[in-house]
Amino acid sequence: MRVLVVEDEVRLARALQRGLGAEGFTVDLAHDGRDGLHLALEGDYDAVILDIMLPLLSGYRVCQALREAGNWVPVLMLSAKDGEHDQADGLDLGADDYLTKPFSYVVLLARLRALLRRGAPDRPAVLAAGDLTLDPATRRVHRGETEIALTPREFSLLEFLLRHPGEALSKSRILTHVWDANYEGDPNVVEVYVGYLRRKVDAPFGRRSLETVRGAGYRLASDGG
């Protein structure tokens, strides 16, 4: 079993290398995001342990880039923060598990083994809410049998909503995820794009899956409307 550890704190990295090595894993180390990404792409690992705070390229970006490259190696994220949002962010970007520093080595080992048992899935499952489906790999969206053409922005927005079905998502949260973490433009874009989406995935089918939660944002009906 080959494991890549991407961690800039040298002491921790070495400790993991020794510890996991003793468990019979082959452990490679990378100390910044760029090296980590390259190694992960080329090394054919069974799992990657990925710190979030990294020089050059954050763990988020590394994970995102991996997934975009079609690499679905199991990723276990490490973070010094413990905010709910960080965790959600990590999992959104395709991490498979998440551990907050400081963590117990035994827990890490258990989680790692769990990940390896699951193995690398070929591709993420199709996202769905009722008869509304979205496939991130083929980039196709369907309402029942009917395919729906979406622009890139509409697609990311719907994808984000589908990853949090039934949850009320504030405009600012939507902005940071679908647009950019430090988006400076008019927050009205969200309304605009929700409008576009409704015209494509709801109106033609007489549905109402994208609900407005006045004062709180938007919610996707988990049964697809």
Place this chain on the structure above:
Amino acid sequence: MRVLVVEDEVRLARALQRGLGAEGFTVDLAHDGRDGLHLALEGDYDAVILDIMLPLLSGYRVCQALREAGNWVPVLMLSAKDGEHDQADGLDLGADDYLTKPFSYVVLLARLRALLRRGAPDRPAVLAAGDLTLDPATRRVHRGETEIALTPREFSLLEFLLRHPGEALSKSRILTHVWDANYEGDPNVVEVYVGYLRRKVDAPFGRRSLETVRGAGYRLASDGG
């Protein structure tokens, strides 16, 4: 066990003949590509040891011609070069193993025995999407009954698309796989080559199998358009 050695360096050829003969093989020699091809086609060998640098017809061509003729005798290629590309080229063209000169005789013998244990494989599967087929071994592409001539680059691109049918493949992913992991040139090449491909595999047949996914890359219709 009959083995054909195609090698223009007479000393090496004779050495192999003596050595393998002592191991109990029946060894025939050819000293250029054309003779080698004829012998291989007619002689019903259990394996062929094939130098790449040959007079009249290169080892690549010999191997390719063999495969095109439906002959899947195990081929062990010999080469003075050791570039990764050469190796990939050889294996692409249907060689079964590859050895770089200078090589140890013991290693050659081991590899040869491994090949013989495996035996002549059946023809590898062709890639297909609808009536569009691509055979990685013979490097032939057909739309229905019609054969289509592709350049090497066009071929690799189509092969990559066919290996991920229906999936939206980003330009960067295509670049790293079809071109090079650290390709530095203009990403526009992808558009250019998709254009070439469309003119060859789609336009003459009134098809649209290579779909543009705006903002996300390209997708090959899994039913071939």
Place this chain on the structure above:
DNA sequence: ACGGGTGCTGTGAGGACGCTGAGAGGGCGC
């Protein structure tokens, strides 16, 4: 009923994106 706040949408500008033709450069076979 009225008004403020919140959300919706039509319009249009600007830009990003993708497609294509022309052509330069290089490798390979002859």
Place this chain on the structure above:
DNA sequence: GCGCCCTCTCAGCGTCCTCACAGCACCCGT
């Protein structure tokens, strides 16, 4: 050494996407 083919760059063009803006609609509290 010559010519052909392949690869890739570049620039121009058309199309589609994104977003800002402004006015209107709607909700809700008073």
